[in-house]
Structures are given as C-alpha cells and as structure tokens.
Amino acid sequence: MxxxxxxxxxxxxxxxxxxxxxxxxxxxxxxxxxxxxxxxxxxxxxxxxxxxxxxxxxxxxxxxxxxxxxxxxxxxxxxxxxxxxxxxxxxxxxxxxxxxxxxxxxxxxxxxxxxxxxxxxxxxxxVLGMTGMTAYFGLFDVGALREGETVVVSGAAGAVGSVVGQLAKLKGCRVVGIAGGPEKCAWITDELGFDAAIDYRAEDVKKALRAAAPDGVDVYFDNVGGEILDIALTRIRRGARVVICGSISNYNATEVPPGPKNYMSLLVNRARMEGFVVFDFVDRYAEAGRAMAGWLAEGRLHSxxxxxxxxxxxxxxxxxxxxxxxxxxxxxxxxxx
Amino acid sequence: MxxxxxxxxxxxxxxxxxxxxxxxxxxxxxxxxxxxxxxxxxxxxxxxxxxxxxxxxxxxxxxxxxxxxxxxxxxxxxxxxxxxxxxxxxxxxxxxxxxxxxxxxxxxxxxxxxxxxxxxxxxxxxVLGMTGMTAYFGLFDVGALREGETVVVSGAAGAVGSVVGQLAKLKGCRVVGIAGGPEKCAWITDELGFDAAIDYRAEDVKKALRAAAPDGVDVYFDNVGGEILDIALTRIRRGARVVICGSISNYNATEVPPGPKNYMSLLVNRARMEGFVVFDFVDRYAEAGRAMAGWLAEGRLHSxxxxxxxxxxxxxxxxxxxxxxxxxxxxxxxxxx
Structure with missing residues (x-):
C-alpha cells in the first residue's frame, strides 16, 4: 500500500x-x-x-x-x-x-x-451503478413508459442514453436515438438494437425525426437540452412525457442558454416535462439493480x-x-x- | 326577430x-x-x-x-x-x-x-363556463393541488386567474397573484382574498415573489408565459407543478418568443411543467359546475x-x-x- x-x-x-x-x-x-x-x-x-x-x-x-x-x-x-x-x-x-x-x-x-x-x-x-439507476427510474417512473410506445433519447450513445434505449426496447417500444457521429449511430442500431439513429452532426434533426418517428413521440428522454430538445417538442404526441435528465449542451455555456421556445407544445399536446434526481429513488436501487443484473446476465442488456x-x-x-x-x-x- | x-x-x-x-x-x-x-x-x-x-x-x-x-x-x-x-x-x-x-x-x-x-x-x-372549468381542472387535476400549499397565479385578475386564486383559497392555500396595475392588485387581495398581489408593471417581480412566497412555490399556474414564467421557475419548490394554461404575453409576438431559460429548475426541484386543454375534461364538467355553483351561491366564490x-x-x-x-x-x- x-x-x-x-x-x-x-x-x-x-x-x-x-x-x-x-x-x-x-x-x-x-x-x-x-x-x-x-x-x-x-x-x-x-x-x-x-x-x-x-x-x-x-x-x-x-x-x-x-x-x-x-x-x-x-x-x-x-x-x-x-x-x-x-x-x-x-x-x-x-x-x-x-x-x-x-x-x-x-x-x-x-x-x-x-x-x-x-x-x-x-x-x-x-449499468449497475447510478448510470443504470438513472436510466431505469427516469424511463419507467418519470417517463411512465408503456409498452409499444415511441421513445426518443438524446445523448443516445452516452452512458445513460444507451441504457434508456435498451430498456425501452426490452419493453417492446420503438426507439430512436440521437447521437453524434456515424460510429455512435452504428453502435446503437447495430449492437444495441435501436430502431433508428439520428446523427445530429450530419443530419437535419427535425427532418430525420419526422422520418424516424412519423406518428410522433410518446417519451422524449433528454440528456442534452438546447436545440434538440426544442425539435423534440415539436414532435411529441398527445399525453407525451418529456423526461429532463440533463442538458449537457448547456453545461459549459458562458451565458444563460435559451430555453425551449416550443414549450407550448406541452399545452397543445397535453404533455408534461418533468425533471428528476436519481438519489430520490434510493429505496428502490435494489429492485432496479436486480432487474438490470438479470437482463445483463441474459444478454438482453449491454453495458x-x-x-x-x-x-x-x-x-x-x-x-x-x-x-x-x-x-x-x-x-x-x-x-x- | x-x-x-x-x-x-x-x-x-x-x-x-x-x-x-x-x-x-x-x-x-x-x-x-x-x-x-x-x-x-x-x-x-x-x-x-x-x-x-x-x-x-x-x-x-x-x-x-x-x-x-x-x-x-x-x-x-x-x-x-x-x-x-x-x-x-x-x-x-x-x-x-x-x-x-x-x-x-x-x-x-x-x-x-x-x-x-x-x-x-x-x-x-x-365562472360557470369554460373559464371556470379551466381554472377548476387546471388547478385541481393538472396542478394536483394539496391543502396548505403555496400557489402563484399569473394573469391573476383575468378570467381564469381570478378563479384559480379563489379556488386555491377555498382549499386553504397561500395564494399570490401577479397582475398589472394597482386596481387589479387591490381587487384580488381586497375582494377575492388573495394573500398577496404583485404588480408586474410596477414591481421587481423576482424580489416581490421572494418576499411573498419566501418558502417557494408548490403550484405555479401560468397564463402569461414569458419573463414571469422564467421568474416563477426560479422559485419553485421540490415536487412543484407548473401548470401551463396559456402564454398571453407571447400570443401576438411577431417572432418566436424565447422559451423558459430556467427550465432546468424542473430537474433540480424534481418538478413538472404540464399543459392541458379543458375540453379533455368534458365528462366532468357537470361535477365542476355543481361545485362552482355551490360556492357561488354560498358567496365563497365571486364571478x-x-x-x-x-x-x-x-x-x-x-x-x-x-x-x-x-x-x-x-x-x-x-x-x-
């Protein structure tokens, strides 16, 4: 020592x-x-x-x-x-x-x-730590995910985003991931099973999202904030849940970044935008940990x-x-x- | 004829x-x-x-x-x-x-x-029409109001806002109204029983809100959007509900107005912002109408x-x-x- x-x-x-x-x-x-x-x-x-x-x-x-x-x-x-x-x-x-x-x-x-x-x-x-807990409670509890819904996640090749998408697939959802660069996009579709990936660095996200989720979005799980959140708000469906997990695109801004100018889509679509902090779910970490470990062992979840x-x-x-x-x-x- | x-x-x-x-x-x-x-x-x-x-x-x-x-x-x-x-x-x-x-x-x-x-x-x-229904379902259902909470409503001397504040008082809440001009502010406090009024035309709303709701806000019922929504977001408490009923300050804008830049307060405070349309509650209009008519008859609600x-x-x-x-x-x- x-x-x-x-x-x-x-x-x-x-x-x-x-x-x-x-x-x-x-x-x-x-x-x-x-x-x-x-x-x-x-x-x-x-x-x-x-x-x-x-x-x-x-x-x-x-x-x-x-x-x-x-x-x-x-x-x-x-x-x-x-x-x-x-x-x-x-x-x-x-x-x-x-x-x-x-x-x-x-x-x-x-x-x-x-x-x-x-x-x-x-x-x-x-997956078995705070990252996994964040994805699990953010998607299932705050996002109130239901089987068969359409889920869009930003930061989709990141720690939390990649787990969110996989959990949504486990629940029979259509999953679209937004990530930066072709390698990340290939990884989430080819290896993690996402239905579609949007490369925000190369694509017109608005058009690509319309194509990838033509019937709209039930759960948007946001890790990035900024313009991508604003675009997602234009595509939410009635009763949608926008889960605010993070806003990494804003964290290093030197001036207060603009807010989501399309927030009135929450009214038109009777939708909600909700933030959470994973620590609040500490009493249920064991439950989530068991579920995640089980899926990992079965090869249905990749870390x-x-x-x-x-x-x-x-x-x-x-x-x-x-x-x-x-x-x-x-x-x-x-x-x- | x-x-x-x-x-x-x-x-x-x-x-x-x-x-x-x-x-x-x-x-x-x-x-x-x-x-x-x-x-x-x-x-x-x-x-x-x-x-x-x-x-x-x-x-x-x-x-x-x-x-x-x-x-x-x-x-x-x-x-x-x-x-x-x-x-x-x-x-x-x-x-x-x-x-x-x-x-x-x-x-x-x-x-x-x-x-x-x-x-x-x-x-x-x-009170007995869509205006009253909007206040009733927006506050009680979307806002999930609980007795004793602190409620802030903007457009507080308007049709919906003036009812929202009165309904919250009926539920034993502390109510702060934001309105424009001394007559409106006097009306909501002196005649409608709001605990405090903030004249957004004359006062620094941020300071006034801190003074009027020093422990923070449980339900913010928003009729106006814009800067007042942004200020309210800085004062929400843990688990707060921000009810998006309207954004009259933006309706006549000729460019897309900025969004609420303080929306990450939803994360810090595990809070939600939710929009609604009163028409979705049509099956319960009779319930709300009976309640409102009763309070009107008792003199506990003023139209x-x-x-x-x-x-x-x-x-x-x-x-x-x-x-x-x-x-x-x-x-x-x-x-x-």
Missing amino acids: SSENHQVRLAERPVGLPGPEVWQHTTEAVPEPGEGRFVVRISHISLDPAMRGWMNAGRSYVPPVEIGEVMRALAAGEVVASAHQDFAVGDVVSGTFGVQDYAESDGRGVQKITPTADVPIETYLA REDVVDGSVDDFGDVLLRLFRGENTGKLVLRLAR | SSENHQVRLAERPVGLPGPEVWQHTTEAVPEPGEGRFVVRISHISLDPAMRGWMNAGRSYVPPVEIGEVMRALAAGEVVASAHQDFAVGDVVSGTFGVQDYAESDGRGVQKITPTADVPIETYLA REDVVDGSVDDFGDVLLRLFRGENTGKLVLRLAR
Whole structure:
C-alpha cells in the first residue's frame, strides 16, 4: 500500500469548459481509518456530466463542491484498512469517494459490489451503478413508459442514453436515438438494437425525426437540452412525457442558454416535462439493480464502458472528453498503479 | 326577430396584434333551422386569449379558423326557432356559436343554462363556463393541488386567474397573484382574498415573489408565459407543478418568443411543467359546475364579468382590450339590439 494519496481539488469555479486552471493537485498521506470508518483504495472513477453542475456555486440538488475541496466523484475500489464492523479489508465497494487515490468513509452511501470476469468493476459504475439507476427510474417512473410506445433519447450513445434505449426496447417500444457521429449511430442500431439513429452532426434533426418517428413521440428522454430538445417538442404526441435528465449542451455555456421556445407544445399536446434526481429513488436501487443484473446476465442488456487508463492527474483531461462527446458508453478513469 | 345576421369572419391571418384588417363583416339572412337543428339569437360573446391561437394556421388542439369562416367564439343566447326535439324556443343556451347575431346548431356541445337575477347569463361564460372549468381542472387535476400549499397565479385578475386564486383559497392555500396595475392588485387581495398581489408593471417581480412566497412555490399556474414564467421557475419548490394554461404575453409576438431559460429548475426541484386543454375534461364538467355553483351561491366564490355593450362589429376592438390587459375578470361582449 502506497503511502501517498494523490487528490484533485477544485481550485476555482470554471467559466465555460473547465480547463487545467480549475484543478489543484495535492498529495497527502494515505488516511488511517478512524473508529467506525474504513479506507478504500480507489481503482475506478466515474465521469458524469452532472459533475459540471457540482462545480458551480449556488443552490442545486446537492451542495456545490467547495473551492479547495476534493472533487466529488462516484468511484469504486477495495477496502484496504477498516475499523468499521460492516466493511472488511478486501471488500470491493462503490460510493462517492472523490477524485483521489484513497478515500476514508463511514460507509454511508457505500455499496459492496461483487465484480466477476463477466461483470467487471467498471460495470458497477455503469449499468449497475447510478448510470443504470438513472436510466431505469427516469424511463419507467418519470417517463411512465408503456409498452409499444415511441421513445426518443438524446445523448443516445452516452452512458445513460444507451441504457434508456435498451430498456425501452426490452419493453417492446420503438426507439430512436440521437447521437453524434456515424460510429455512435452504428453502435446503437447495430449492437444495441435501436430502431433508428439520428446523427445530429450530419443530419437535419427535425427532418430525420419526422422520418424516424412519423406518428410522433410518446417519451422524449433528454440528456442534452438546447436545440434538440426544442425539435423534440415539436414532435411529441398527445399525453407525451418529456423526461429532463440533463442538458449537457448547456453545461459549459458562458451565458444563460435559451430555453425551449416550443414549450407550448406541452399545452397543445397535453404533455408534461418533468425533471428528476436519481438519489430520490434510493429505496428502490435494489429492485432496479436486480432487474438490470438479470437482463445483463441474459444478454438482453449491454453495458459498454469507455475505460481510460491513467492517474487522478488525468481526471481533468478525461472529463473534457465527456463534454466534447468523445466517449461512447460510460466514461471511466481506471487508476493505474 | 330581425331578419339580418351580422357576422364577423376572419379575412386574413394576423401578424402580431389583430388589427381591423383581419376582420370581414358580413350580413346574411337569419338562418331557418333545418331538421334536428335550432337557431340561437346570441346575446353574449365570450372573449378569450385562446382566440388568438385559433386565428393562426397550423396544427393545434383545435383546427384553425379558416379564412372566410365566422370567427369561433363561445357565446350564449336564446333559442328563437327550433326543429330539434331537445331544444325549444325560449331555452337559454351556451355553446361555440361564433361571432355573429344568430347561429344555427345541431345541439352538439350546447348546454342549457338557467340564468337568474343573482347568476346572470354572463356568469355562464365566466365562472360557470369554460373559464371556470379551466381554472377548476387546471388547478385541481393538472396542478394536483394539496391543502396548505403555496400557489402563484399569473394573469391573476383575468378570467381564469381570478378563479384559480379563489379556488386555491377555498382549499386553504397561500395564494399570490401577479397582475398589472394597482386596481387589479387591490381587487384580488381586497375582494377575492388573495394573500398577496404583485404588480408586474410596477414591481421587481423576482424580489416581490421572494418576499411573498419566501418558502417557494408548490403550484405555479401560468397564463402569461414569458419573463414571469422564467421568474416563477426560479422559485419553485421540490415536487412543484407548473401548470401551463396559456402564454398571453407571447400570443401576438411577431417572432418566436424565447422559451423558459430556467427550465432546468424542473430537474433540480424534481418538478413538472404540464399543459392541458379543458375540453379533455368534458365528462366532468357537470361535477365542476355543481361545485362552482355551490360556492357561488354560498358567496365563497365571486364571478366578475367585464361586460362591454356593443354589436358584433365591435368584436375586434374588444378583443384588443384583452391583449392589452385592460379587462378585469371575464371580458364579455353583450350584444345590444
């Protein structure tokens, strides 16, 4: 066990895309667990669009990361020292451990996980982690999905979007994914079974959506916001549900981006637009986890992780890949030692 | 019975505020009722913000009024000739009779009404008509109002808004109304019992809303759209419902107005924004009508009609009063003969 804990802290609040100046790299001694606590050696760090919001000051669904604080991150690793009765050395766990080599924890919000050759640790940050929970509750509960409906998802080759589309297919829906670039579009149709893909970088999304969902859209699951949300609003059907999961196209804007100018389509179509935060469903994570694990084992659900090997010092660069749309599936930083 | 039927037809589709050029005034013979039909002499015409939408081309919740067609309008009057077994001469009725002196009808969508000295015919176009139904179902069903919540309504001195606020008070809610000008604000607080009024013409709405609803807003009932919707979104509470009933501030815009840029507040607050069309609740009009009539009779609900005396030729001018915010309560054109 190394004696150094490399950490990435928030040095300043970013304006626009977070460049290297917003990160402070610190090195501390590896903590010793206090009574009722344990220490995790982190092996995998989850990169999530929501991180950009956590870096901003102000009221949101979680407090902001403070200046000087270790950057908040979901992560997984192995318990290497423990003074906690429920966690033993050797346990593999996931939790909000932050961007660092080692984290001390009191066990709150920590899950024990059981990676195998078929279901590696990174999958517990993807389909079997918050990503999967977000897709599951966002689609089934907030989206109130019914069999046979038409579902459109943006960010469709991203971590959440790729799961949303697969879950909708499992429920017998017609699924259209919107993604950037031919490789992503091929992946969601050829490998994940989406009925259609729209390449927003190459196609007229409005025309393509009309062609791909000629009878309109029952559930639009939005990860991107911006113009694509506005186009989707023109295509919703009566009683549609627009699920607001994220708006990655806006997160790095330096001025307040415009809102969805077609929102009155909600009136014309007696539709609703609803936001959610996955943490609210914590009491049902076990239910969703069992369902997802079952579908994974049956080969009916695929988890793809875009794993980048590096150190915590690479975190800032890897995060930018997310905002540039360079990842396919779940972006994970695997810490090499 | 006069032998002339003066009518107002849509001559062209308006751009911006509908000026006199969009109306065509025609005179026809008073119709004779065909078999299974009857003729109504119209005495009262309802003026509604939704009319502006009906004048636009394109898909909406009802077909547009076609060029050359009599302008669509809810109205009330007396049956003066009948070949319909369910409607007799002398019956007083309300229905979508259009902007004209006389209408022929087959009875579909027509209600018989029973005006009295206390509840005059215009009230059947207001609290006891579509206006009241819109407030009732929008607030109770779409807004899913619960006792003790904080309700904010825009267009609060308008036909629907003034009823929404009163209904919320009946359910023990704290009610804040947003209206234009000191007279309207005084009316909703002093006479209708709203807890607070914000004069959007004179006050900083954001500050005033923070002061009037310091703990946030559970239901925001929106009749106006635009900047006020955006401000309300910054003040919603967790689990809030934003009811989209209209957006009168946008109806006469000549360019597509901006959308609500603060819509991500729906995510942060796990809230929903939902539109509706009152016609979907037709099966429950009787239920709502009984409730509203009961509250009216008990003096717990007040209907205020802003009655303008004139002829159908005045319709265009009276409609502009609505879009200039000059009415208080329900704007009705009463036809003098």
